[in-house]
Amino acid sequence: GAGVSQSPRYKVAKRGQDVALRCDPISGHVSLFWYQQALGQGPEFLTYFQNEAQLDKSGLPSDRFFAERPEGSVSTLKIQRTQQEDSAVYLCASSLSTGANVLTFGAGSRLTVL
Amino acid sequence: AQTVTQSQPEMSVQEAETVTLSCTYDTSESDYYLFWYKQPPSRQMILVIRQEAYKQQNATENRFSVNFQKAAKSFSLKISDSQLGDAAMYFCAYRSAGAAGNKLTFGGGTRVLVKP
Numbered sequence: 001g002a003g004v005s006q007s008p009r010y011k012v013a014k015r016g017q018d019v020a021l022r023c024d025p026i027s028g029h030v031s032l033f034w035y036q037q038a039l040g041q042g043p044e045f046l047t048y049f050q051n052e053a054q055l056d057k058s059g060l061p062s063d064r065f066f067a068e069r070p071e072g073s074v075s076t077l078k079i080q081r082t083q084q085e086d087s088a089v090y091l092c093a094s095s096l097s098t099g100a101n102v103l104t105f106g107a108g109s110r111l112t113v114l
Numbered sequence: 115a116q117t118v119t120q121s122q123p124e125m126s127v128q129e130a131e132t133v134t135l136s137c138t139y140d141t142s143e144s145d146y147y148l149f150w151y152k153q154p155p156s157r158q159m160i161l162v163i164r165q166e167a168y169k170q171q172n173a174t175e176n177r178f179s180v181n182f183q184k185a186a187k188s189f190s191l192k193i194s195d196s197q198l199g200d201a202a203m204y205f206c207a208y209r210s211a212g213a214a215g216n217k218l219t220f221g222g223g224t225r226v227l228v229k230p
Contacts (some may be wrong), residue, residue, distance in 0.1 A: 033217070041120075042205050042220030043159070056216055089157060103218070107161035 004106035006092050012112045013082045021077045021109045025094030032075050033103065034067055042089055049075060050098055071089040082113045116208050117139045120221035127196045128229050135224045136192045137206030145211040148182065148189045149218065153203040165189065193226070201228045
């Protein structure tokens with residue numbers, strides 16, 4: 001596609017529910033990143049994929065967070081047993097080359113946990 | 115670990131005037147990249163300008179320019195001839211040029227308000 005597409009744009013979950021956030025990167029982009037942006041703060045790195053390989057997951061805050069990119073294109077960020085502190089905007093970005101070179105960001109998925 | 119600090123939570127500028135946003139960073143590396151991103155209410159981060167640390171010349175992109183002071187670890191953004199469309203959150207970001215160069219470290223952001 002022309003840009004990075006994320007869905008849903010908004011998600012409200014009750015505490016304890018599982019959620020899945022989807023990212024469609026630009027076709028052919030090798031690198032894919034997930035960031036978490038809490039209200040009023042800058043984005044924080046969660047995880048990085050090069051094609052289907054998850055090369056860095058050092059930013060995932062707990063084992064309730066899981067990301068995958070099984071075919072090297074679409075990626076899903078899953079959060080199990082959501083907590084209120086998980087409320088944030090989750091940004092996906094992709095890059096044509098390896099590493100965080102020139103990133104194209106999606107518009108994010110805003111998660112609110114009640 | 116690298117840290118990026120933006121000390122101005124909010125800046126206000128009159129349309130057609132100039133505003134400068136501050137950014138400082140902490141790193142022990144000698145080779146890295148610095149970025150300024152714009153985030154409008156639509157939430158999509160847009161790259162404004164990028165600077166390679168090995169280049170002494172300051173980057174410019176139309177009305178946007180940076181003042182890169184490597185020794186001081188300072189990377190400010192100047193927006194000239196401000197327009198209403200410049201109103202947004204602006205984030206400074208750091209990326210290592212080495213093996214750890216697979217992530218951006220962002221500052222806390224500066225909100226820019228443009229008065230007509």
